[in-house]
Amino acid sequence: MAEKLEDLNLPNMSVQKIIKEAIPENVNIGKDARSALSRAASVFILYVTSQASKEAQKANRKTLIGQDVIAALEELEFEDFIDPLQDLLKEFKDSKKKTPSKTKKQNDETEETETAENEDEGVDEPMEEEQE
Template sequence: MAPPLEHDLPLVSVTRVAKQALPDKAGLSKEAKETIQAAAAVFILYLTSAASEECKAKKRQTMSGKDVIKALQDVDMYSFVTPVESFLAASKITKKPTTAPTKDDRTGQNDAETHENENAIADEDEEETKDD
């Protein structure tokens, strides 16, 4: 058996993905699962390296989806380009905002202003009750 890669992928995840490509009653041996795991890790490292070259050429440090698509083309994996582009477009559509704006965000007040306003209202209420 080959030595494990430094960045092994979770075997359960690799198995789940691999089984989606097989007929319902087909099985995978332990050796097949480990081989697919190693191949997937090598593929990811290879593609990441190619995308990294694109980033270096453009003097950027952050890799984007477009860099990965360009890397697929650079390594002659054209059959993957359309499915990856479709997935990327679909994920952008279904992506939800990470946080919803709060009431204070919509009114433009920060926390300090909010607390000052609350304190001012409380002070006015106290003055009204003293006058009565």
Template sequence: MAEKPEELSLPVASVSRVINDALPSGINVSMETRKTISKAASVFVLYTTATAASMSQKAGRKTMNANDVMDALTDMEFPQFKETLERLLQGEYRQTQKKKKETNTAKKQSTGGGGDSKKSTSTPQAQNTSEVVELSDSDE
């Protein structure tokens, strides 16, 4: 765990990218402002994480989930963020994860049925691939 608050800050470059995407073109933001926004965002993330961890602990779980974060936002009196995050989580994030899974399954099936030249050199890999394909088939 980090000892100093400075170790818990978000990278200024990443925050700058978000700032630039949010503002209309032609607007300049000073480096001091970027650093200030980065610190504020870090504090918000830490506060949200601590609140969500508390929610999961109250529920008797050791693993924090997305619902804990959503409940934390309500508890922190930021319900306006909750709706947007739920929409993004349900829409974009889960669709992206589903597409990745489908792509990986398709790649594994296409390499699994064809040439055995790669598989014959590594038996454990071939067994691992078939196990993954079986798991993905049972999910559908």
């Protein structure tokens, strides 16, 4: 767990970027308001995560999944966030299907192929120095 309360805050640059994208260009926001928004977002995340953890425990799991977060939002009466979150979760899952990650076996086969190619080209052989 976090050693200090400040460790629970979101990174300032990330919060600043989100704020900048959310407000009109001609609006400035003070440092204290940025700090308050950062802290509020951190508390919200901890609140939802705590409830999602309870949802996972009900299902006898230790790992949180997207459905736990959605159930937590529903339980905490943040229904307005559920539809956008489900859409983003679906997009994420679809993007993962399109770009499958390599399995350990595929990684091992790639390494063997590259090593064999390098040996054929003499890349792994040390160069001999001419002695005079």
